[in-house]
Amino acid sequence: MTKVxxxxxxxxxxxxxxxxxxxxxxLRDVLGRTGTNVxxxxxxxxxxxxxxxxxxxxxxxVLAVQADxxxxxxVEGLADPVExxxxxxxxxxxxxxEHGLQCGYxxxxxxxxxxxxxxxxxxxxxxEIRDGLEGNLxxxxxxxxxxxxxxxxxxxxxxxxxxxxxV
Amino acid sequence: xxxxxxxxxxxxxxxEAVAALAEHGDEAKLLAGGHSLLPLMKLRLAAPxxxxxxxxxxxxxxxxxxxxxxxxxxxxTPHYKVMxxxxxxxxxxxxxxxxxxxxxxxxxxxxxxGGALAHGDSAGDLPAVLLAxxxxxxxxxxxxxxxxxxxxxxxxxxxxxxxxxxxxxxxxVPKLVGDWGWRYEKFSRVAQAWAIVGALGMVKRSNGHIExxxxxxxxxxxxxxxxxxxxxxxxxxxxxxxxxxxxxxSDGTSPSSDLNATAEFRQxxxxxxxxxALTAAVG
Numbered sequence: 001m002t003k004v005x006x007x008x009x010x011x012x013x014x015x016x017x018x019x020x021x022x023x024x025x026x027l028r029d030v031l032g033r034t035g036t037n038v039x040x041x042x043x044x045x046x047x048x049x050x051x052x053x054x055x056x057x058x059x060x061x062v063l064a065v066q067a068d069x070x071x072x073x074x075v076e077g078l079a080d081p082v083e084x085x086x087x088x089x090x091x092x093x094x095x096x097x098e099h100g101l102q103c104g105y106x107x108x109x110x111x112x113x114x115x116x117x118x119x120x121x122x123x124x125x126x127x128e129i130r131d132g133l134e135g136n137l138x139x140x141x142x143x144x145x146x147x148x149x150x151x152x153x154x155x156x157x158x159x160x161x162x163x164x165x166x167v
Numbered sequence: 168x169x170x171x172x173x174x175x176x177x178x179x180x181x182x183e184a185v186a187a188l189a190e191h192g193d194e195a196k197l198l199a200g201g202h203s204l205l206p207l208m209k210l211r212l213a214a215p216x217x218x219x220x221x222x223x224x225x226x227x228x229x230x231x232x233x234x235x236x237x238x239x240x241x242x243x244t245p246h247y248k249v250m251x252x253x254x255x256x257x258x259x260x261x262x263x264x265x266x267x268x269x270x271x272x273x274x275x276x277x278x279x280x281g282g283a284l285a286h287g288d289s290a291g292d293l294p295a296v297l298l299a300x301x302x303x304x305x306x307x308x309x310x311x312x313x314x315x316x317x318x319x320x321x322x323x324x325x326x327x328x329x330x331x332x333x334x335x336x337x338x339x340v341p342k343l344v345g346d347w348g349w350r351y352e353k354f355s356r357v358a359q360a361w362a363i364v365g366a367l368g369m370v371k372r373s374n375g376h377i378e379x380x381x382x383x384x385x386x387x388x389x390x391x392x393x394x395x396x397x398x399x400x401x402x403x404x405x406x407x408x409x410x411x412x413x414x415x416x417s418d419g420t421s422p423s424s425d426l427n428a429t430a431e432f433r434q435x436x437x438x439x440x441x442x443x444a445l446t447a448a449v450g
Binding site for chain 2: 002018019020022025041042043044046049052055056057058060061062063065066113116117131132134135136
């Protein structure tokens with residue numbers, strides 16, 4: 001067993017873990033933070049995307065011991081801790097309003113990957129969004145409304161006045 | 168999927184990493200970004216008894232000028248840093264551009280240049296560019312360091328010239344001098360997938376002619392391929408010579424047949440993609 005100290009969504013966590021424990025299982029099984037999903041489990045689908053020290057990564061392909069000392073942010077830490085929709089992150093609100101999900105399984109990873117994309121490029125074009133999210137698979141939406149949601153959230157995060165997004 | 172159990176070792180210096188390798192030998196695997204090794208371990212295609220994590224080793228990251236017209240890139244430099252590095256963009260932009268085609272954004276945040284090369288997968292994008300550039304790797308073991316040319320480094324499928332007790336510390340690429348253009352044509356069925364075939368075309372342009380050319384192929388055999396026949400056929404020629412020269416891109420190759428493509432189709436792709444890459448590289 002190896003001791004790890006990982007800050008998850010602003011909270012320090014410390015546990016003895018097996019070295020083979022994957023970061024996504026540390027989040028879900030050790031911490032009980034099940035907002036991050038396991039999808040394909042082969043680093044293809046991106047459902048398990050979280051941020052590790054500010055960069056989007058697939059947590060099914062990182063060992064918890066590799067994240068020792070790191071800051072991890074998941075979809076569970078996005079919303080402000082207040083009641084209701086007022087506390088939602090702009091990406092959460094945009095995915096809701098633009099209907100950027102159907103079954104919702106890919107959404108935690110899709111939102112975390114989109115957050116990284118917008119942080120790197122605050123005003124992404126449709127092509128840049130589609131390229132930037134190539135590591136995240138959605139089997140429901142056909143991506144159209146996901147692209148709309150990211151554009152809408154990016155506009156809000158830039159502080160632009162609300163615009164109708166046409167894709 | 169859960170990897171088999173292993174002993175975890177996390178050295179903090181290159182010397183400690185070399186000592187750990189010397190102690191555990193072929194029972195150990197080095198862990199860089201983990202985006203090749205961990206999937207194999209989860210599928211139990213690899214089950215090393217010891218994993219030596221290079222993530223905290225000092226001195227394996229960053230880019231510098233070596234002083235002999237080359238750049239030195241620390242083996243643990245992640246792909247997204249290679250893509251954005253000012254020295255690489257100024258002097259060897261082809262490496263930045265090909266690296267941008269590796270995997271997807273999340274993979275590029277974790278995957279490293281040294282790890283991708285030491286994995287020795289000819290379906291990976293970086294071996295072909297290192298080969299075409301005439302680059303090299305610096306390996307360190309108990310006996311010291313040695314430089315291994317790309318042409319000698321890739322030995323077979325997932326097999327490199329590294330000994331069991333050596334690790335890659337650095338990757339060296341030449342600074343490109345003159346009016347170079349390049350294009351990497353990566354053919355895959357879906358976004359973010361491995362290349363079914365990839366072709367890198369590089370040309371040094373001079374007075375409307377091609378002074379020099381480099382062509383490297385991805386996934387056209389158990390090792391990356393450099394197409395010297397095509398390079399020779401367009402050296403000193405006008406861009407009109409590209410079509411005939413690209414017809415030689417598959418000469419001497421023996422790609423595999425699999426679900427994605429037959430060997431014959433891969434050879435067809437190699438010729439077509441080489442033509443497209445060189446044509447785009449001329450500009």
